[in-house]
Each structure stands twice: as C-alpha cells, then as structure tokens.
Amino acid sequence: MTEKRPSEHPTLALSNPQGAGAALEQDPGAEKRDDATAISAPPTPDMPKRSPAPSVPPQRRTVLANRYELRGLLGSGGMGTVYLASDLDLEEDVALKLLRREALDTPGALERFRREVKLARRVTHPNVSRTYDIASHEDDFFITMEYVAGQTLASRGASTRFTPPQVAAIAVEICKGLEAAHQAGVIHRDLKPQNIMLERPSGPRRARVVIMDFGIAQAAQVSAGQLTTMGQLVGTPAYMAPEQLSGLAVDPRADLYALGVMLFELLTGQLPWSGDSPISTALARLRTEAPDPRLIDEEIPAELAELTNRCLAREASARPDSALEVLEALEQWQETELGSAGLAPTLVFSKQRTAADEPAHSLSPPSSTLASASGDPRPGTLRSRDVQMPSLSSAKASMLHTPFPSVLTPASGAVVTRDRSPSDGLGSTTPGETRSVAVVPFDTRGNGDLDYLAEGLAEEIIDLLSMTRGLRVRPLGSVVALRRGDAEADSRALGAALGVEVVVEGSISQLGTQYVLRARVVGVADGFQLWANRHRADASELLDMSESVARAVAEALTTPSSGIAPRRAPTDPRALDLYFRGRHEYKKLDPSSALKAVELFEQAVELAPEDPAILSGRALAHARHWFFGGVGTADLARQSAELAVSQAPDRAEPHLALATVALHEGDAVAAVKHAKQALRLAPALADAHAVLGRLLAETGPADVARAHLASAEELDPSVDEWRWIHARLEALMGNWEQCEALLHDVPAAPSIGGWLHVARTSIWHDARDVAERSLSHPSLRSPEYAVVRRLFQFLLDGRRDLDVDSIFNPALGSSHSSSRGSAFRHQVRCELLATQGQEARAVIDLAHAVDAGLIDLVWLERCPLLTQLRSRSEFEPLRRRVAERASAVSAALA
Numbered sequence: 040m041t042e043k044r045p046s047e048h049p050t051l052a053l054s055n056p057q058g059a060g061a062a063l064e065q066d067p068g069a070e071k072r073d074d075a076t077a078i079s080a081p082p083t084p085d086m087p088k089r090s091p092a093p094s095v096p097p098q099r100r101t102v103l104a105n106r107y108e109l110r111g112l113l114g115s116g117g118m119g120t121v122y123l124a125s126d127l128d129l130e131e132d133v134a135l136k137l138l139r140r141e142a143l144d145t146p147g148a149l150e151r152f153r154r155e156v157k158l159a160r161r162v163t164h165p166n167v168s169r170t171y172d173i174a175s176h177e178d179d180f181f182i183t184m185e186y187v188a189g190q191t192l193a194s195r196g197a198s199t200r201f202t203p204p205q206v207a208a209i210a211v212e213i214c215k216g217l218e219a220a221h222q223a224g225v226i227h228r229d230l231k232p233q234n235i236m237l238e239r240p241s242g243p244r245r246a247r248v249v250i251m252d253f254g255i256a257q258a259a260q261v262s263a264g265q266l267t268t269m270g271q272l273v274g275t276p277a278y279m280a281p282e283q284l285s286g287l288a289v290d291p292r293a294d295l296y297a298l299g300v301m302l303f304e305l306l307t308g309q310l311p312w313s314g315d316s317p318i319s320t321a322l323a324r325l326r327t328e329a330p331d332p333r334l335i336d337e338e339i340p341a342e343l344a345e346l347t348n349r350c351l352a353r354e355a356s357a358r359p360d361s362a363l364e365v366l367e368a369l370e371q372w373q374e375t376e377l378g379s380a381g382l383a384p385t386l387v388f389s390k391q392r393t394a395a396d397e398p399a400h401s402l403s404p405p406s407s408t409l410a411s412a413s414g415d416p417r418p419g420t421l422r423s424r425d426v427q428m429p430s431l432s433s434a435k436a437s438m439l440h441t442p443f444p445s446v447l448t449p450a451s452g453a454v455v456t457r458d459r460s461p462s463d464g465l466g467s468t469t470p471g472e473t474r475s476v477a478v479v480p481f482d483t484r485g486n487g488d489l490d491y492l493a494e495g496l497a498e499e500i501i502d503l504l505s506m507t508r509g510l511r512v513r514p515l516g517s518v519v520a521l522r523r524g525d526a527e528a529d530s531r532a533l534g535a536a537l538g539v540e541v542v543v544e545g546s547i548s549q550l551g552t553q554y555v556l557r558a559r560v561v562g563v564a565d566g567f568q569l570w571a572n573r574h575r576a577d578a579s580e581l582l583d584m585s586e587s588v589a590r591a592v593a594e595a596l597t598t599p600s601s602g603i604a605p606r607r608a609p610t611d612p613r614a615l616d617l618y619f620r621g622r623h624e625y626k627k628l629d630p631s632s633a634l635k636a637v638e639l640f641e642q643a644v645e646l647a648p649e650d651p652a653i654l655s656g657r658a659l660a661h662a663r664h665w666f667f668g669g670v671g672t673a674d675l676a677r678q679s680a681e682l683a684v685s686q687a688p689d690r691a692e693p694h695l696a697l698a699t700v701a702l703h704e705g706d707a708v709a710a711v712k713h714a715k716q717a718l719r720l721a722p723a724l725a726d727a728h729a730v731l732g733r734l735l736a737e738t739g740p741a742d743v744a745r746a747h748l749a750s751a752e753e754l755d756p757s758v759d760e761w762r763w764i765h766a767r768l769e770a771l772m773g774n775w776e777q778c779e780a781l782l783h784d785v786p787a788a789p790s791i792g793g794w795l796h797v798a799r800t801s802i803w804h805d806a807r808d809v810a811e812r813s814l815s816h817p818s819l820r821s822p823e824y825a826v827v828r829r830l831f832q833f834l835l836d837g838r839r840d841l842d843v844d845s846i847f848n849p850a851l852g853s854s855h856s857s858s859r860g861s862a863f864r865h866q867v868r869c870e871l872l873a874t875q876g877q878e879a880r881a882v883i884d885l886a887h888a889v890d891a892g893l894i895d896l897v898w899l900e901r902c903p904l905l906t907q908l909r910s911r912s913e914f915e916p917l918r919r920r921v922a923e924r925a926s927a928v929s930a931a932l933a
Contacts, residue, residue, distance in 0.1 A: 101567045102127070103176040107135055107183065109569055111595045112474060112541055112562060118142050120564045123186060132186045133171065137179060137565060149180065156182060159253050161223045166216030168236070168251045179565075187249050189239045193232035196305065203340050204376070206305045207369050209235075212248030213298060214366035220253055221291040221362060227253055228289065230297035231278045232304070277310055281325050281353050292355040295365060299329070299350025299358075306343060307335040311351060328353065342372045474596040475539040476504060477513040479530050481556065482546040493547050495619035496556070496585050500543065503589035505723060510596065513537050514725060516755030534563035541569065543592055553577055558588045560595045569595040581615050617643035618653050625660050628760055628792050629823075630667040636660035637672070644679075651687035654679045658696035662703045666860035673857065676700045691721035698730050705858030705892025707734055707924060711931040725754035729761050731932075736768040737895040738925035743932075744768055759788060763796040770800040771901045779809070789818035791827070798830040799867070802838070802874065803903050810834045838874045846871075862891040870904045881905075882913045889917045896925040 101109045106127050113121040113134060119142065124135040143149050152173060159170040169185040192209070201209070213235065220227065227234075229252060236249040280296035282289055303311045311329040314320035329351035332344045346368050352358045359365050478501050481493040497515055504512045521536055534542040545558035559571035570591050574584045621639035624632045640657035647653050661669070661676035680700045683693035698713035710730060717727040732747035748765040751758070766781035778800055785793035794813070801809045810831040813819065819828050826846050833841045856864060865888035872881035885908065899905065899921055908914050 100570055103135070103137075103181060104174050107133070107181075109135070109567055112569060114540075119181075120562060120567075122567075122569075124183070126183070134168075134184045134186045135181050136184065137181045137567075139564075140179065143180065152180070152182070158223070158225055162220045162225055162253060164216055164219035165247055166212050166249060167220055167253055168249050170253065184251075187236045187238050187247075187251070189237045189246075189249075191233050192235035192237060192248075192301075192305075195237055196232060200308065201305050203306065203343055204373070206302065207343065207373055209237075209248055209305070210298065210302060211366060211369050211373070213250060213301075214362045214369065216248075216250040217291070217294055217298070217362035218366060220250070221294070225253055226289060226291055227294050227297070228283070229275060229278075230294050230301070231275050232301060233275075235301075277320060280355070282355060284322065284325060290355065291361065292358045295350050295358050295362060296352075296355075298362075298365065299347050302343070302347040302350065303329065303332055306332050306339050306347065309335065324351075324353065340372070340376065342368070342375075346372075474541070475511040475513070476541050476543060476592065476596060477518050477534055477537045477539045478504070478515065479518055479533060479542055479544040480515065481544070481558075484546055484548050486548065489547055489549065491619050491623035492554075492581075492616075495622060496547065496581065498622075499585040500589045500592070503586060504592060505721070510593065511539075513539055514723075514755045516725070516757030517753075520756040530561060531563050531566055534561075539563060541592075541596060543588070550575075554581065554584075556584055556588070558591075560592055578613070578616055614643045614646035614650065614653060617646070618650075618656060621656055621660060625656065625663065626758070628790060630664075630791075633660060633663040633667055634669065637664045637669070649682070649686055651683045651690060651693055654683035654686065655692040655696040658683060659699055662696075662699050662857070665703055665857040666863075668855040668860065670855050673704070676703070689720065691717040691724050691727065694720065695724060695727050695730070698727070702730060702734070703857035703859045705862070707738070707892075707894045707928050708931045710734060711928055715932075723754055725751045725758070725761075728754065729758070729764075732761065733764050734894070734928055735932075736764055737897055738928045739897055741768060741772055741897070759784070759790065759793055763793055767796060767800060768897070770803055771897050773901075775804050775806075778804075786813070786816050786818065789816070789824075791823060794819070794824060794827040795830075798827050798834075799870070802830065802834050802870070805834070807835055833871075841871060841875065843868050843871045858892040862888045862893040862895075865891065866893070866895065866898065869908075870902065873908055874904045876907075878907055878911065881908055882911060885917055886913070889920055892924075893921055894924045894928060896921050 103109065103124070107124040108127055109122045109124050110132075111123040113123055119136050119138045122135045122137065124133050125131075126133050138152070143152070156170055156173045163169065168187055171183040171185070173180060173182050175181070217227070217230075227250065230250070234251045236247075236251055238247040238249055240246040276284070278297040278300045280289065280293040283293055300311060310320065312320050312323040312327070314323055329348055332339050332347055333341070346365065350358055350365065359368070478497050480497045483489040483493050494515070501512055501515055504510050517537060518533060521533055530542045530544040534540075540563055542561050542563060543558060544561065545556060547554060547556050549555070553575055554577075556574040556576070557572075558574065560569040561567070562569060572588070572591065574587065576584045617639050621636045621643060624636040624639060636656075637660045640653065640660050643650075643653045644657055658676050658680035661672040661679065665672040665676060677700050680693065680696040684697055687693055694713045694717040698710045698717060701707075701709035701713060711734060714727045714730040714734075717724055718731075721727070728747045729751040732744050732751055735741075735744035735747060745765065745768070748761055748768070751761045752765065755761075762781045762784075766778045769775075769781065770778040782793070782797050782800070785797050797809065797813060800806075801813075814828065814831050814835075818824065819831075829841070829846050833839075865884040869881045869884040869888065872878075872884060893899075896918075899918055
C-alpha cells in the first residue's frame with residue numbers, strides 16, 4: 040500500500056482557538072521557494088479545461104487521527120458537521136461526521152454512540168448506508184460512514200413530480216433497507232426525505248435508494264423521562280410517529296409511520312397535516328387521522344392510498360406489522376398494475392448529471408430538533424403537479440423576513456434565493472444540496488496600497504462562486520458591513536454571524552513584481568481547514584489566481600465547479616491593475632471619484648481594448664461622470680457598453696452597463712429591458728436590482744420598488760446610495776420616520792450624496808431639528824459640503840432669500856449633465872423656487888425637467904413642496920407626459 044501521509048498534510052489540533060487557519064503560516068520558507076509544484080483543485084468531469092494555474096505549493100488540508108484527510112464539507116447541523124474525507128490507509132472516500140461536543144455532554148452519551156454504531160455495523164444491506172467506525176482525534180469524536188454519490192429524495196422531490204409507479208419503486212427499496220435493519224434490531228427513528236439518498240448510476244452498476252443515518256439519531260436520544268423533563272424531541276416532528284411525540288417507547292412501526300408520511304408527500308406533493316409551526320403540525324396527528332391522499336389527487340391509485348393511510352394509523356397496532364408486509368403490498372400492486380416485471384427503480388434516475396444533482400454523501404446533513412440543516416426544502420414542499428409561483432406580496436414578505444436575501448425577479452415574480460441560512464430548513468427555487476460561503480476581504484498586512492486589489496480579488500472570487508450551482512455566497516458588502524461593526528471579529532465569528540458554513544480568508548502581499556496570495560477555506564463550526572494554498576503570480580495572472588481559488592473552494596464544498604467559466608484575463612498586467620483601481624474609485628459616488636474612475640478605465644482600455652469587464656466598467660464610469668456634467672462622455676459610455684455586450688453577451692455586467700447608460704440617456708424603457716436581462720443572467724446582481732428599484736421609486740408601484748431596493752440593500756449593504764433612494768421614496772410616501780431611519784447613518788459615513796438626501800428630505804418635511812443637528816456635525820465643515828450647509832441654513836432661515844443659481848455645483852449637475860442629471864438639476868431648482876413662492880420660475884424648471892426626460896411621477900404627485908404648482912394650468916399637461924413615460928416603464932416590466 041502506498042504511504043499517503045506527506046508532511047504537507049499536517050494534523051491540526053481541534054482545540055486550536057485559531058482553527059486550522061494557523062497551518063497556513065507553518066512554512067516560513069515558502070516565499071523563498073521558486074520550484075513550487077503547481078497544484079490546484081482537480082477538475083471534475085464537467086469542469087472546463089484550462090491552462091495551468093499560477094505556481095503554488097502543495098495544498099494543505101486537515102487530517103484527523105493521522106488517517107482521514109478532510110476534502111470537503113457535506114453539511115452541518117445540530118449533531119455535528121459532515122465532511123467528505125479520504126481514508127489515507129484504505130485509499131477510498133468516506134463520509135466523516137464530527138460530533139459536536141455538546142452532543143456528548145449527557146452522561147453516558149459517548150457509550151450510547153459506541154453501542155449504536157456497533158449495532159448499525161451489523162446492517163449490511165445495499166439499501167442502507169454502511170457505518171464503519173467511531174474514532175477520536177484528541178478530545179473530539181467522529182463517525183465514518185459510506186460515501187454515496189447522488190442526491191437526497193428531498194432535493195429530487197423539489198424539482199421532480201414522481202408518478203405513482205416511481206413512488207412505489209422508491210418505497211420498495213426503502214422497505215428492503217428497513218426490513219434488513221429491523222431484523223438486525225436497529226430502528227432509524229428519524230426517517231425523512233433528507234435521509235434517503237438516490238444514488239447516481241455509475242457504469243453498469245444499478246442505482247440504489249439508500250437509507251442514511253441509521254442508528255445515529257437513536258444514539259443521540261435521552262431516556263423517555265428526560266424527554267418530558269428537558270422538552271427534547273428525537274427526530275423530525277413532521278415525520279415522527281405519535282408515540283415518539285408522546286415520549287413513549289418505539290418499535291419498528293415508528294419507522295413505518297415515517298414511511299407513510301413520505302409516501303403521502305411523494306404522492307400528493309404535501310404533508311398530511313399543516314400548522315403554524317413544525318410542532319403544531321406534528322401535534323395535529325395526535326388529534327386527527329391522516330386524510331385520504333385521494334382527496335388531494337383523485338388519480339392516486341386506491342391501493343397506494345390505502346397502504347399509505349395504514350402506515351399513518353395513530354395507533355401502532357393498526358399499522359402493518361413490518362416493513363416486509365409493506366414491501367409485499369407494494370410488489371403486489373406493481374405486479375397487478377405494471378406486469379410481472381414490476382418497475383425497475385432505474386426509471387427514477389438519469390445517468391446524465393442534471394441541474395438538480397448535488398454533491399452526495401452517505402448521510403444527509405444532520406438535522407436539528409425542528410429543522411433540517413441540509414438546505415433541502417422543508418417537509419411538505421416536494422413538488423406537486425400544480426406549482427403556484429408566489430405572489431408579489433408574498434415574495435416581498437419572504438424577502439424581508441429571511442436571514443439571507445431573497446431576490447425578486449421581475450420577469451416571473453418568483454423568489455430566487457442566492458443564499459440562505461444552513462439551518463433554517465427553508466426551500467429554494469434551485470433544488471439540490473447547497474453550501475453557504477462567505478469571502479472575507481484579504482488582509483493586506485498593513486499595505487494600504489493593496490486595499491483596492493484585496494477588494495477586487497475578493498469580488499472576483501465571489502462572482503465566480505456565485506455562478507456555481509449549489510453554492511450560496513454572501514455578497515462582499517454584507518461581510519464588509521459586519522466587519523465594520525466589529526473590526527476585531529475573526530473570520531469564524533464573522534461566518535457565524537453571517538450564517539454560513541465556511542469562510543474563505545487569507546492575505547495578499549507584494550514581492551517585487553509578483554503578488555503572493557495566501558488563501559484558505561475554514562469551517563465555521565469547528566475551525567477545520569478544508570483547503571489552504573499559497574499562490575505566487577505576476578500581475579497578469581491575478582484573475583487566473585482568483586479562478587484557481589474559486590475552483591478550490593467549490594471542491595472543498597463538494598460542489599461541481601462547472602458554472603465557473605474561464606475568464607479571459609487581459610494579457611497586459613497593467614490593464615488588470617487599472618481595472619481594479621477604477622472599480623474602487625467608481626464605488627465612491629462623488630464627482631471627483633467618478634472622474635478618477637474614467638481616467639483609470641481609459642488607461643485600461645488602451646491596454647485591453649476588447650476586455651468586457653474593463654469595457655463595462657468604463658461605460659459605468661462615463662455614465663456617472665456624465666451625470667455630474669462631464670463633457671464628451673455620452674458616446675463613449677454607450678460605445679463601451681455595446682462593445683462589452685457583443686464581447687460577452689452571456690455575462691450580466693455588460694447588460695447592467697447598458698441599462699445604466701440607457702437610464703442616463705433618458706430611455707427608461709431600454710434601461711428596464713437591459714436590467715431585466717442582467718437579472719436573468721445573474722439573479723443576485725445587486726446593482727441590477729438597484730437600477731430597477733431606482734426607476735420604480737420614481738414611476739411606482741412603491742411596493743415593487745421597495746422589494747428591489749431591499750434586495751439590493753441586503754445583497755450588498757456596503758452601498759449607501761440604495762438606502763438613500765429608499766429613504767427618498769419613504770419620504771415621498773409620507774413615511775418620515777422610516778426615511779429618518781434609513782438616513783440615520785449618513786453622519787457616521789459622510790458623503791455628498793448622503794448629506795444631499797438628508798437636506799432635501801428635511802426641506803420637504805420642514806424638519807428643522809434635523810437641519811440644526813446636522814449643521815453641527817464636523818464633516819460639514821469641509822468645503823465640499825458647502826452646498827449642503829447652505830441648504831440646511833436655508834431651511835433654518837425660513838426658506839427664503841436663497842439664490843438658487845449660486846448653489847449649484849457638480850454634485851447637483853450642470854448644463855452638460857446627462858438627460859437624467861439635467862432632469863435632477865431642474866427638479867431641485869423647481870423645489871427651491873416653489874418653496875420661496877416663485878411659482879412661475881418653478882414651473883419653467885419643471886418643464887425643463889420634463890423635456891430632459893423626467894419619469895419621476897411619484898415626486899411630481901407627492902412632493903409636498905409642489906402643492907401650489909399642482910393648481911396651475913401648466914402643471915397637468917406636464918404631469919400627463921410624465922405619467923405616459925411611467926406607464927411605459929410599467930409595461931416594460933410586465
């Protein structure tokens with residue numbers, strides 16, 4: 040046998056408070072090594088081939104008990120974390136479940152686990168995943184089990200409506216496994232779709248239906264007396280037999296009850312009972328009998344419906360006596376209905392990997408007491424024949440009350456989950472097992488000149504991971520915002536606060552003309568290092584470096600990386616550096632930074648004239664500079680956006696750039712069209728939601744605008760502008776307290792845009808207390824905020840004696856501004872003139888705004904400063920023109 044314990048696989052102590060991340064620094068001589076071997080994530084069959092990645096030393100992973108190398112995360116939950124591991128002695132893959140220390144705190148718990156593992160090892164049946172061993176690493180214990188490639192029944196059921204013959208075929212296999220286990224004296228106690236694996240066929244081998252997690256749930260239980268005292272439930276309430284819920288002794292018929300719930304769910308697409316909570320749903324079975332499945336779907340065969348109801352009998356004595364009895368009934372139905380051959384379960388599977396396939400393992404991510412930790416749909420959401428998409432209001436409610444952002448796609452009204460808590464048990468529109476990850480901005484070791492690069496590389500990795508099926512990726516803004524609130528928090532603490540399973544962290548430094556990126560993937564639950572590498576590359580290889588990291592992260596999370604398309608990096612390293620710098624400046628939202636961004640992108644385009652990312656950034660920078668009055672930028676903005684789309688029509692960013700350019704040109708309908716296309720390509724693109732939210736905040740409806748703005752804010756909380764737009768909308772809708780709440784952090788992170796929103800909305804609502812408080816803030820002493828000071832003082836002086844022409848600077852647009860910038864400039868002038876009683880002049884500016892392409896119907900109809908103007912004869916024709924444009928926007932959204 041080949042020895043496979045090289046020094047690059049250090050065994051890491053579980054008790055290390057820094058987690059396995061400390062291993063990254065174990066090789067002080069690494070930077071001096073020039074003959075490093077290039078090692079990256081091994082390609083999966085569906086991963087596109089690439090040229091070699093930048094040279095890196097061998098990757099390091101955690102090894103437990105000097106035998107099991109952790110290769111990837113499979114799931115985490117109440118009892119522990121499940122990893123894909125390599126058995127270095129036997130040279131084969133296993134599933135390794137690291138038990139939480141709390142699960143072993145109960146007296147006798149460890150012995151109970153040992154006993155149940157020993158018992159579970161007696162079950163050797165193809166339809167039951169094998170349990171191998173329980174072992175320890177220092178003070179921690181883990182269980183090793185068979186690794187099965189496939190997907191859970193819950194995941195497949197979320198995307199596939201099974202026919203009755205297919206349901207019977209699956210149930211036959213489950214019954215075979217249950218009968219073998221029951222004959223060995225093993226009761227599952229937590230049977231559910233998340234614990235049933237549908238194995239992918241491999242070569243000539245017949246696919247299996249495999250029951251996972253046998254004996255483990257039983258080992259975790261306490262005595263019946265303690266159940267009552269401690270209020271604990273062993274199992275998943277939706278599938279638990281009445282005797283389990285009552286804390287009584289159970290026998291194999293409890294597993295048959297759970298099988299009955301699954302049969303009901305597979306046949307009808309819903310659970311037998313419903314309730315306001317998992318517990319109330321579970322308790323309903325103590326009071327009422329299960330309904331006949333045929334009341335939900337009359338096409339369900341009577342024999343299957345009756346068998347299902349027998350399994351669901353409240354009294355165990357009324358259920359079938361054994362899994363064998365259920366098996367025989369199913370096989371008899373198959374022979375009667377389908378012929379003597381029955382139905383081979385291979386009809387349920389496809390040998391082709393589908394979009395619903397997931398990284399598979401021998402046991403589902405362990406469940407907590409009340410919720411699945413697997414990310415599978417909650418019980419009762421297996422796909423039914425008639426799927427109703429959520430209404431707009433329900434989509435919005437879902438978005439605003441889940442710990443991770445839900446994205447409202449305007450094309451369909453469906454809620455698309457980019458990422459979601461690993462323990463909330465809620466469903467996703469993308470079926471399949473999902474892993475959650477956050478990328479922490481790389482540490483620059485105090486070199487502020489590399490901040491832009493650290494941010495840019497983190498965003499590149501996030502963008503690449505976001506394209507990977509099965510990953511939920513936290514946007515960089517969420518991480519930055521959280522770290523801003525607690526600068527001392529380590530990456531694991533950030534990961535826990537963000538609700539993710541793993542964190543990508545590291546550092547970047549510069550050695551001469553080369554960059555050194557140290558990156559690692561760390562499990563949040565236990566600090567284990569799933570992957571670590573040191574990349575050394577020239578500037579021209581930075582995008583290759585980010586792609587290499589993204590692919591390794593996908594592998595560490597046992598997720599196929601087929602969605603990570605190779606990026607064509609600029610051949611000139613200076614272009615990439617300028618691209619990162621330009622993007623960094625663009626995010627600052629002020630006139631001078633917009634000009635700097637334009638200059639940087641112009642230099643980058645000279646070096647890489649056809650790069651779609653650089654062209655998109657150039658278009659965005661020119662559009663913003665045009666808004667602030669930049670001369671000669673309009674044509675360059677459009678040309679760059681159109682060329683970017685032609686170069687990369689399947690990427691979202693060029694379409695976002697084209698939407699932004701159209702918005703500044705005054706073509707709101709085209710802006711909607713291109714923003715929708717960007718969202719089709721990348722449903723979690725925050726900037727595209729912001730474009731639609733901005734438009735709808737002006738045209739209505741307000742609820743849809745709020746939904747898009749809330750999506751943008753949640754997807755990237757670091758962009759203050761989106762909260763300002765939201766605040767402006769609430770101010771116009773009369774929700775002043777909500778407006779103030781959304782603008783409350785402007786003084787803490789001052790900017791010209793933020794202060795202008797505070798000043799403008801304060802004048803609308805005559806909020807003199809806000810003006811007085813704001814004028815005392817130190818940031819307003821800066822010369823760049825002179826216009827803001829004058830606006831606040833104007834309010835305190837009783838809204839009189841203000842020379843409107845004298846206050847305008849680039850922040851409020853100029854005669855050279857884009858159509859949108861010009862309309863904005865005339866809007867503000869109209870407000871200030873109207874509040875001084877100069878109605879005739881105000882109407883003239885309003886007409887100029889409309890001529891410039893104004894679509895802001897909400898402002899026109901609701902701004903309190905325009906009350907007197909609305910009674911003038913000139914007003915209504917102008918309003919009708921704006922209303923027609925708003926209607927066109929609504930039609931484009933439909």
